[in-house]
Every structure is written in structure tokens, then in C-alpha cells.
Amino acid sequence: MSIIEAKDVSIRYLTGDFKDIGLKEYVVRKLRGNYHVTEFWADRHITFSLEKGDMLGIIGSNGAGKSTLLKAVSGIMVPTEGSLKISGNIAALLELASGFDKDLTVRENAYLRGAMLGYTRNFMNEKYESIIDFAELQDFQDRPFKQLSSGMKSRLAFSIACLVNPDILILDEVLSVGDGAFAKKSGDKMKEILKSGVTGILVSHSLPRVRNLCNKILWIDHGKQVAFTDEVNLYCDAYEEFLNSKILPEDREQVKAMAANLKKRKDKAKLLANRNEAQKLEDMLNKGTSDAAIQAAISLLKKKKPQVLK
Numbered sequence: 632m633s634i635i636e637a638k639d640v641s642i643r644y645l646t647g648d649f650k651d652i653g654l655k656e657y658v659v660r661k662l663r664g665n666y667h668v669t670e671f672w673a674d675r676h677i678t679f680s681l682e683k684g685d686m687l688g689i690i691g692s693n694g695a696g697k698s699t700l701l702k703a704v705s706g707i708m709v710p711t712e713g714s715l716k717i718s719g720n721i722a723a724l725l726e727l728a729s730g731f732d733k734d735l736t737v738r739e740n741a742y743l744r745g746a747m748l749g750y751t752r753n754f755m756n757e758k759y760e761s762i763i764d765f766a767e768l769q770d771f772q773d774r775p776f777k778q779l780s781s782g783m784k785s786r787l788a789f790s791i792a793c794l795v796n797p798d799i800l801i802l803d804e805v806l807s808v809g810d811g812a813f814a815k816k817s818g819d820k821m822k823e824i825l826k827s828g829v830t831g832i833l834v835s836h837s838l839p840r841v842r843n844l845c846n847k848i849l850w851i852d853h854g855k856q857v858a859f860t861d862e863v864n865l866y867c868d869a870y871e872e873f874l875n876s877k878i879l880p881e882d883r884e885q886v887k888a889m890a891a892n893l894k895k896r897k898d899k900a901k902l903l904a905n906r907n908e909a910q911k912l913e914d915m916l917n918k919g920t921s922d923a924a925i926q927a928a929i930s931l932l933k934k935k936k937p938q939v940l941k
């Protein structure tokens with residue numbers, strides 16, 4: 632049974648100038664038939680389904696419609712067209728650190744967020760310590776939330792979302808926030824959670840992270856679905872090549888050709904880098920520097936393929 636099933640989901644934003652003109656002018660214009668609303672389709676005909684334990688990576692350029700789709704999956708927005716079926720509790724981390732009260736303490740905010748996710752005080756009592764430990768905020772528990780750095784705020788949000796055992800975990804770029812050590816720790820935590828059968832959705836501009844964590848990807852461009860597939864590496868390669876060429880593939884054959892192009896470009900770059908490195912080492916040897924440096928250069932050169940020395 633699918634945990635998430637999106638069929639032909641389209642989401643439209645309506646933008647008017649109501650805020651700029653005020654109520655009175657709005658009514659006058661509306662009566663005169665002179666009030667204009669613009670519609671914009673952020674997502675068009677998106678179809679995918681996820682089984683228990685799947686981790687979906689959503690990729691696409693800026694403004695592709697990724698965050699808008701996540702808002703619909705999390706229940707913040709209702710799709711304008713199409714259907715979305717969700718089975719299970721969702722913990723969503725969309726805009727990091729949003730939904731916290733800046734004047735309440737870290738402890739109070741943890742309970743508040745737990746309540747917002749639908750968990751009881753007793754459940755939160757059980758989880759609270761591990762949340763604070765994971766977020767490494769032991770010394771900040773009774774400080775007002777506003778005193779935390781933005782990295783600390785995201786660590787708290789991430790820890791709560793991960794440690795309350797949701798059925799579905801939704802993360803928008805969250806892993807890229809925080810310092811390198813926390814990014815690694817949160818990546819490891821995600822993997823552990825996924826092993827326990829949680830279904831996840833991750834929106835990220837980091838392809839290594841998508842390759843590493845996801846078993847399915849959804850590629851969106853200007854609101855349209857380019858692909859939904861489990862061939863994660865092949866399509867990440869094609870997406871990398873798309874970022875370079877700006878040409879979208881029309882079918883799987885083109886995807887394969889793009890992935891092959893990417894490989895060629897990378898091999899060439901590697902060869903050039905190796906040549907430069909080898910040349911530098913040869914120069915060093917020719918200049919006759921210290922014995923230790925020569926020894927180091929020789930051992931490095933031995934590791935190089937003969938072709939790079941030509």
C-alpha cells in the first residue's frame with residue numbers, strides 16, 4: 632500500500648494587488664470590474680507514489696515548485712487540482728525554525744512543537760532529553776529561543792522532527808543548515824530513521840546528499856514533472872549535466888546521453904588536473920630540492936598512471 636500517492640497534482644497561486652491598495656480601493660475596483668488577479672501555476676500534473684521506507688529526493692532549479700509541492704504534501708496547502716492521499720503522521724520541517732515562539736524557552740518550545748505535531752506531554756517527557764542531547768543544546772534549555780543562533784534553531788527543529796517517530800518525515804533543505812559536524816550527524820540520523828521504515832521526502836540542491844540518502848527522485852522544472860524514478864544516480868547525473876547545459880531531456884535515451892556527457896567532462900577534468908599535478912612534481916624533481924621532498928615526489932609519481940606523465 633502506498634504511504635503517499637500524488638495523482639496529477641497542480642497548485643496555483645493567485646496574486647492580486649489587494650495588500651497595496653487597501654480595502655476601500657479594492658471594493659471600488661471590484662465594483663468597477665477593474666480589479667485584476669494574476670494566476671500562476673507553481674506545479675503542474677505532478678504524479679508520484681511512495682511506499683513505506685522510501686526516501687524521495689525532490690530536485691529542480693530555483694522556483695521549480697519543490698517547496699510548494701512539499702507544502703501540499705504536509706497539508707499546509709490544498710492542491711488546486713489532482714489528488715493527494717497520505718497515510719500516517721507527518722513531521723515536516725519546511726521553513727526551519729518557523730513555528731517557534733521567540734520569547735519562550737528552548738524547553739517550552741520543544742513541548743510546544745511536540746503539541747503542534749500532535750504528541751502528548753507524557754510522550755514529550757519521554758523524548759525531551761534525547762531531543763536536547765541530539766541538538767547539543769543542554770546548556771541552552773532555559774534560555775529564550777531568540778538567543779539561539781540560526782544553526783542552533785535548526786538543530787532543535789531537526790531533532791524534534793526526527794526523534795518523535797513520525798511515519799512520514801519531510802525535510803526542506805534542512806540538512807544543509809548547521810555546521811559540517813551537525814550536517815554529518817543529521818545525515819547519519821536520517822539513514823538510521825529510514826532503516827526503521829519511515830517514509831521521507833527531502834528537497835535539496837545538494838546532489839551528493841540526494842544520491843546518498845534517496846532511493847527515488849522527482850525532478851521538477853518550471854512546475855512540470857521531468858521524471859519520477861528510482862534510477863537515482865542516472866537521473867542525478869543527467870540533472871548535473873542539465874545544470875551545465877540547461878537542456879532538459881525528453882526521454883530516457885537523452886537522460887543516458889546526458890549522463891555519458893557528464894562522465895566524459897569529469898574524466899577530462901580529472902586528466903587535466905592529474906597532468907598539472909604530475910608536471911609540478913617533475914619540476915620539483917628537476918630543481919633538485921631536499922631529499923625528503925624528492926622522496927615524497929617520487930612516491931606520489933609512482934601512484935600516477937604513466938599516461939599523465941607524457
Ligand SMILES: Nc1ncnc2c1ncn2[C@@H]1O[C@H](COP(=O)(O)OP(=O)(O)OP(=O)(O)O)[C@@H](O)[C@H]1O
Binds near residue numbers: 644671691696699700
Ligand atoms: N505565495 C506565493 N504567491 C505567488 N507565487 C508564489 C508564492 N510562493 C511561491 N511562488 C512562486 O511559485 C514558484 C515555485 O516556488 P517554490 O518556492 O515552490 O520553488 P522551489 O522549487 O522550492 O524554489 P527554490 O529552490 O528556489 O527554493 C516560484 O516561481 C515562486 O515565485
